[in-house]
Amino acid sequence: MLTINNIEVVYDRVILVLKGVSIDVREGAITTLLGGNGAGKTTTLKAISGVLHSERGQVTKGTIHIGDRRIDGMRAHDVTRLGLAQVFEGRRVFEHLTTEENLTAGGHVQKDGSAVRQSIDLVYSYFPRLKERRHQHSGYLSGGEQQMLAIGRALMSRPRVVLLDEPSLGLAPMLVEEIFGIVDRLVRQEKLSVLLVEQNATMALAVADHGYVMENGRIVLEGPADKLRDNSDIKEFYLGLNEGGGRKSYRDTKHYKRRKRWLS
Amino acid sequence: MSEDMEFTFALILNGASIGLMYSLIALGFVLVYKATDAINFAQGEFVMLAGLIVAMLISFESVPLAIAVVVVLAVMIGFGFGLERVVLRPLLGRPVVAVIMATIGLAAVLRGLGPVIFGSETRALSLPIGDEPVVIGPASLPPIQVLGAVVAIVFFLAFSWFFKKSRMGVAMRAVADNQQVAQAMGINVERYFALAWAMAGIVSAMGGIVWGSMLGVDVHLALVGLKVFPVVILGGLDSIGGALVGGLIVGIVESLAAGYLDPYVGGGTKDFAPYVLMILVLMIRPYGIFGKRKIERV
Numbered sequence A: 001m002l003t004i005n006n007i008e009v010v011y012d013r014v015i016l017v018l019k020g021v022s023i024d025v026r027e028g029a030i031t032t033l034l035g036g037n038g039a040g041k042t043t044t045l046k047a048i049s050g051v052l053h054s055e056r057g058q059v060t061k062g063t064i065h066i067g068d069r070r071i072d073g074m075r076a077h078d079v080t081r082l083g084l085a086q087v088f089e090g091r092r093v094f095e096h097l098t099t100e101e102n103l104t105a106g107g108h109v110q111k112d113g114s115a116v117r118q119s120i121d122l123v124y125s126y127f128p129r130l131k132e133r134r135h136q137h138s139g140y141l142s143g144g145e146q147q148m149l150a151i152g153r154a155l156m157s158r159p160r161v162v163l164l165d166e167p168s169l170g171l172a173p174m175l176v177e178e179i180f181g182i183v184d185r186l187v188r189q190e191k192l193s194v195l196l197v198e199q200n201a202t203m204a205l206a207v208a209d210h211g212y213v214m215e216n217g218r219i220v221l222e223g224p225a226d227k228l229r230d231n232s233d234i235k236e237f238y239l240g241l242n243e244g245g246g247r248k249s250y251r252d253t254k255h256y257k258r259r260k261r262w263l264s
Numbered sequence B: 001m002s003e004d005m006e007f008t009f010a011l012i013l014n015g016a017s018i019g020l021m022y023s024l025i026a027l028g029f030v031l032v033y034k035a036t037d038a039i040n041f042a043q044g045e046f047v048m049l050a051g052l053i054v055a056m057l058i059s060f061e062s063v064p065l066a067i068a069v070v071v072v073l074a075v076m077i078g079f080g081f082g083l084e085r086v087v088l089r090p091l092l093g094r095p096v097v098a099v100i101m102a103t104i105g106l107a108a109v110l111r112g113l114g115p116v117i118f119g120s121e122t123r124a125l126s127l128p129i130g131d132e133p134v135v136i137g138p139a140s141l142p143p144i145q146v147l148g149a150v151v152a153i154v155f156f157l158a159f160s161w162f163f164k165k166s167r168m169g170v171a172m173r174a175v176a177d178n179q180q181v182a183q184a185m186g187i188n189v190e191r192y193f194a195l196a197w198a199m200a201g202i203v204s205a206m207g208g209i210v211w212g213s214m215l216g217v218d219v220h221l222a223l224v225g226l227k228v229f230p231v232v233i234l235g236g237l238d239s240i241g242g243a244l245v246g247g248l249i250v251g252i253v254e255s256l257a258a259g260y261l262d263p264y265v266g267g268g269t270k271d272f273a274p275y276v277l278m279i280l281v282l283m284i285r286p287y288g289i290f291g292k293r294k295i296e297r298v
């Protein structure tokens, strides 16, 4: 559905952040991209959605396709029209707009008001809590509600592919579980294909079908989610467990690169 | 009503109608700032340009006023779009100062070219509204002030509706809130920037007509732009309702200052009283009365 083939991304013409990344997001499934802070996960999503331009970033090598349409180099608002939506890290709701106005803005690409109305009702059916808050300024919603709104707003363009950037960030585990449950339902019922970026590997691998691990601008590990869950490196560095049950520093992860070969 | 109260009432009503006419011009400034973060120092010159165009058109006997109004609206909309495209878009992503400098330069160019193209004499811009004052209680207002106030109110209602109820208006507010996220919603941000400048063109056209009719049209018409600053600082740079209230406050304060203080100091207080108020308000509310502040949740 969404194919990223060996892309390089450069900021400000000189800062090389992605160094040959390939990811395949399968239709009707959740693919997760794991990695620590600064690995390049958000950059990957921005390269896909096209908002990279507004940060002086550029895809300098490789290709990105939705189906067989090539989208790298396209402008963000055109990519959205092809059925791709991005949920930003840190939620980024339009603070000064009400919940419902956020959704209306999200439905900008729909052709008429009644289509927008229908999509709003669809979003409310998945996130009833948003309906209760429909007239409230979104800047005053709770963190969990804002995350629901950010996801709902992305659904408003009726996308086929959704990019989710760290939806668990700063939320209580119960809420994270609730939101991931809804995402899971959305994927099955609305036939979405999702690329889920997370640092919270436990939660991500619980819902994902397939996973990638990114480090320093490269993919260092890839495999089906259940296999990754059992992988001892993942257990140690992302699930925070090692043989003795204690935690190890993230700095010890360099031997990933050797492990990669065994998995693929 | 006592004579004192009648005097005060007349001053307030007079100030309010002038104030609404300030609001109309300030609206142009606010629309642009809200959507694009650009500070337009040429707002007064926009008004002057529109006034010059209308005055010239109706100086040809054969051009009816209605046609002149339609033409000036079209020209000012085109001017707004063109300006965004040619001058401002290349400055996207540059420091705010670059845009400020560009609008200051534009203002100078317009003030310089205006008289060259349209002639330097002061032209009358007479509207078919007679000169019979409109009497409201103890106050009587020149008909142009009544017309100006009505035009301002109509435009405020129209824009309020647009931003609250129309999908385009909501999209424009989304752009104002967060450009990058708005793009990802499929919103063509640059097109909305252009639309904001075109809307500033529309209100400038209306401002040029009513202010031109009141003051006469020449390069000095651009000076009404100076009143935009106390208005938008009082009301908040990005608040439509704030422009309305800010205009009313400035107009009323000016009028009261002229009525009560001028007799003691020999005149001129009306020109700086709004600025004194502006500074006082800034000390208490740095965002203006209705300005948008960053929402901080605890």
Ligand SMILES: Nc1ncnc2c1ncn2[C@@H]1O[C@H](COP(=O)(O)OP(=O)(O)O)[C@@H](O)[C@H]1O
Pocket (backbone or CB within 6 Å): A011, A012, A015, A017, A035, A036, A037, A038, A039, A040, A041, A042, A043, A044, A055, A057
């Ligand atoms: N706009 C930018 N300009 C320059 N460098 C950036 C920019 N955005 C991110 N980076 C750099 O790119 C690297 C990857 O960042 P990011 O993609 O945000 O990582 P992640 O989402 O995995 O935490 C970091 O080193 C970061 O400093």
Ligand SMILES: [Mg+2]
Pocket (backbone or CB within 6 Å): A041, A042, A043, A089
């Ligand atoms: Mg990130």
